[in-house]
Amino acid sequence: MLKERVNDICRSAKDAFLELANIDESKINATLTTLKEYIESSRESIKRANLIDFNNARENNLKSALLDRLLLNDKRIDGMIESIEVLVSLKSPVGEVIEGYRLENGLNIEKTRVPIGVIGIIYESRPNVTIDAATLCLKSSNCSVLRGGKEAFNTNKILVSMIKKALKENGLDENCVGFIDDTDRKGVAYLSSADRYIDAIIPRGGEGLIKFVSDNATVPVIKHDKGLCHTYIDCDADIKKALDIAYNAKVQRPGVCNAMETLLVHKDVANQFLPKFYELMKDASVELRGCEKTCEILQDIEKATEEDWETEYLDLILSVKVVDSIDEAISHINLYGSSHSEAIVTENYQNAEDFLNRVDASCVYVNASTRFTDGGVFGMGAEIGISTNKLHARGPVGLKELTIYKYKIRGNGQIRE
């Protein structure tokens, strides 16, 4: 039953896509503007629906961090409205001619940017993802099928009804945005395996969700996996910069994917750097877990285990390792890192270049905090998340990353000899 319903929603989205792919951008912008007005004028109904979800979640003893993500207050509704305004102001990447040339035989080849198709978005308790994901897909001429977390079910439902109303109001097919209105987890599996209609799946959530989607997917997945980010303090680091950057990477917002989880320090500066850093961490209530050498320098911290090097804490905890060389640092990062964001602090030209070239990650920094990995910061205007894929899109996924290309070839009767 549910399987058929998911399939129907996906098929309708595919049908809608074949029309949407060639709708003028002005119509899409008009739809986004209508949606913005609906959200603005329906604040109270949105908050009422959200309150039902919030109270249910509290009764079910949802953790306070998750409760916070679930909540839609006026400030967050303002945020949704602003993000739609930004999208309207951006130029759609669709239609860009990436390359164009003429062959000897007179064939004109144009490599043109087109939308991907129907994108399945699977997410957890944040209801604002409903608006962000649907509007980013729409702006890039993609259809979407949304499957949000069960905690936000009532909020998602009212938001989707507004999206569908805005689509219809502007003469677009309401199936451009599909919504799986069932909280059974099997729906996630069905969506991830609807490869006849769905062209890509973007899961947004914790490791458990990502693993469940990957295990069940026959549709290609643009993974938004964990961020196990390192900062390496080189032997030629400026110690003041190193303290600022490492502090910022750990403390400014510890619960996000581009925060630092492991600090690597070159042995030649460990005695100078670590005691000062320890004081900063103590003031910020960060728990340190060190390798043997770190524990010799900072005698009252806990020992790190193998598990610590593999853990994304998303919390005020940091593992610290003293390394003998930049090579050891790079090897450690390539072994334990999640290919998200990695930083070196150094004043040495060759070490900076080596780190940039030899660390295998989507974003590699010299003398800056890993916290900058973000579509907004990078100038993309908007992002659906940070990809840890090695194919298609790596790092922040904005409008352009939601497109692919097709070759248009214009001839005058050419045949192959």
Add this chain to the structure above:
Amino acid sequence: MLKERVNDICRSAKDAFLELANIDESKINATLTTLKEYIESSRESIKRANLIDFNNARENNLKSALLDRLLLNDKRIDGMIESIEVLVSLKSPVGEVIEGYRLENGLNIEKTRVPIGVIGIIYESRPNVTIDAATLCLKSSNCSVLRGGKEAFNTNKILVSMIKKALKENGLDENCVGFIDDTDRKGVAYLSSADRYIDAIIPRGGEGLIKFVSDNATVPVIKHDKGLCHTYIDCDADIKKALDIAYNAKVQRPGVCNAMETLLVHKDVANQFLPKFYELMKDASVELRGCEKTCEILQDIEKATEEDWETEYLDLILSVKVVDSIDEAISHINLYGSSHSEAIVTENYQNAEDFLNRVDASCVYVNASTRFTDGGVFGMGAEIGISTNKLHARGPVGLKELTIYKYKIRGNGQIRE
């Protein structure tokens, strides 16, 4: 046992990749040149190994088409040598700065082209794929793990030994090219699920192989799936061009993925076009299978069934359908096509543009044969195949399509506020 061996080969390739990614192109070109010389000077040993495979295959009653693919004669060895020479002459795409800009806060962001990593190549009886795949990956600074068809086992083994010798001779890690020296089909499954070490899988072969890989893969797959290509003769077609193009698309090389499998004809030109086309097809021994209307015009051909519209014949068979409108043609293509190559023949501007924009395929043609879809023809110099993916690479996959990007960010102490 085999699982561990496959894992070891993949892990060694991953280790080799972290070095190879930053090796100078001159060293890679030197390796390719050495390999070319080894192949040139070892023709006789290669042919002897191939003869063992060929005789085994004949004893096992392999079909003659497959026997032909398996055979390595001097002409085909020349082809391998030439393809290596072409690769040496091409510029590597690695290192290209795709975008570069400075943020308000002074961070310099460079989006730079880098190799993907370790690519698993799974293929069938053609032993020249061993050389093509390994050298294309190497030229783009990727490592590869090869798993060829069991029929070509002895030929593949000697070719891989030359590749490894050439790598060592030039100071590169011989594990840059891995080879699964076991013909148990489980090896395909193990390779497709070695996601810890393998970054992408490219399967090259028939529908059965592609399905087996897709079903077993946890590694992202760049599919080289079937080519169910259509040619649509519009009501405003030039009939002479239409006959030439349709004939070429069907007959010039019927066994390949960019050949035509279904012909669509607008009802207004069906009476004029089909009888002439029928004569051409009869001369070329092509069997036609028609829809009801086609069979009214061409009375001695067989009726097409639903299955025909879904079949990639790869043979001298063609299904033919008369359509009422360009919309019906586009709908038919979007429903039954494999998103590979699709063509319209028309002199009507708006119909040409509609077809280019509304057909969802990697290559869409106006007034030319679908047979042109090819990396060599498109000017890529070399290709590993034609992707039917909607993500990452679509259409011919050359060196550039074997790369991804990383962001290099250079700062001077920036932290996030």
